[in-house]
Amino acid sequence: MATQASQIGVPIERERAFFFAMAIAIVLTTVSGFVLQFVMGRSSIASPWWVHLHGMTSVGWLALYAMQNYLVFHGSLATHRRLGWVASWYLGWMVAVGLSTTTVAAAAHRIPFFFEPNVFLVMDYLTVLVFAGLTLAGVALRARTDWHRRLMLCAAILVMTPGVGRLLPLPLMGTWILWSIWLVMAVYVGIAMTFDVMTRGRIHPAYFWGFGAITLDTALMRPLAFSPPVLALTRALMG
Template sequence: MTATSTQVRLRDHRFFFWLAVAMTVVIVAGFSMQLAMGRSSFAVPVRLHIHAAVFFGWTALYLMQNWLVASGSVALHRRIGWLGAGWAVAVVVLGIYMTVMMVRRGGAPFFFVPSYFLFMNSLSVLCFGGLVAAAIRLRRQTAWHNRLMACAMAGLTGPAWGRLLPAPFMIPWVGWGVFAAVMLFPIAGVVADLRTRGRVHPGWWWGIAALTVTQVAMDVAATSAPGLALYRAAVAGTPGEAVAPLSYPPFPPLS
C-alpha cells in the first residue's frame, strides 16, 4: 500500500466519522425541537418509546462504528457489525409498523396527504434496508461499504429534516424539500471524493440513485390505483378509513 493510498484511506475514515456526526446532530436537533416546542411528549404509548429507542439506538451505533474505524479499532468495528445487521432489520420492521399504525388512527402529519405519508415512510425504510444489505454484502470492499452505509443513514435523516424545515409553508413540495435536504449528505461525499481522489467512487452514484428512485416511487405509489388499494386495505375498519387518502388533513388549531 503506497503512502498516497494510506492518506486517502485515513481521510476517508475521518470524513465518514464527521459525516456521521453531522447526521446525528440533524436527527437530535429535529426531534429535540419537536419536544421543546410542545409538539411531542413522553406521554405516548409504549410502542412509540420502543420505536424511538430503536431508531436513536441505530443512530448511536452508526456514529460509534464510524468512530471506531476513525480511531483505528477496525477489528472491534467488524465484530459489532453483525449487531448492526440485526438492528437494521428492526429499524425496517418498526418503521413500517409505526407508519401503518399512524395512518390507521388517522394521524398523518397535516402537511402530507395520508397516502403519500404511508408510502414515504415505508419506502424510505425499505430503501434503507436495501442499502444496508448491499453494504453488508460488500463489507470487504471498504470504499463501497462506507458509501452505501452513509447513503442508507442519510435516508433516515428524513423525519428529522421534516421537523426542522418549515413544512407547512412548503406544501405541496414538502416531500421533495426533505429529499433535497437528505441529499446534502451524499453530495458532501461526492465533493469529498473529488477533492481527495479526483474522481467519484461509484458507491455514491448507486446510493444516490437508490434514494432518487425511492423518492420518485413515493409519488407514483401514493396516487396509483394499486397504491390507493393498498392504503385502503391498511386502514380498513379503523378511524383512518374515514380520512381521504389524497386530501391534506386540517391544520391544527392555533394556540
C-alpha cells in the same frame, strides 16, 4: 488489509476522520429535529408507546452507525467487525418497527395534517425499504471498504428523513415536501462527493448508486401513493 483508498494515495486516516465527522453530523441533524419539535411543544412524552419504540429504535441505529465509524477512526477494526454483526441483526428490527409503526399510525389517525395519508404511507414504507436495501448492499460489500462505507453513509443519510422533516416548515411546502427533504439529503451527499473529488480526483461510483436509489425513491413516492392498491390500503387502514 489494504483499502482502495490507500492504493490510490488517499490517506486512510483522513478518510476515516471524514466519515466519522459525517456520522456525527447525521446524528446531530436528526436529534436536532426532534429536540426542536419538543421545545416548540409539538411533541410530547405522552405519545403512545409504539411512537417512543420507533424513536428509540432509530436512535439506536444512529448510535450504532456513529460507534462503528468511531471504531474505524480509532483503528479498532476487530471490534468494528464484531459489532457489525450485531448491526446486521438490528437491521431486521429496524425494518419491522418502521413498517409496523407507519401502519399503526395510519390506523390510529396519527398522520400529520399536512401529509396526504397515502403519500405518508408510501414515503415511510419506501424510506424503510430503500434504507434496508442500501444497508444490505453495504454489508455485502464489506470486504470492499470504499464501497462499504459509502453505501452505509447513503443509508444513514436516508435515516435522517424524520429529523430533517421536523426541521423544515413542511406545512408550508404543499406537494414539495418530499423534494424538500430530498434536497437536504442531497446537500449531505454533495459534501461527501466533494470530499471524493478533493481527495481522489473523482466521485466514487457508490454514490451514484446510493444517491440514485434515494432520488428514485423520492421520485416514485407520489406516483405510487396514488396507485389503486395504495389508495385501497389507505382506505382500509383509516376507515
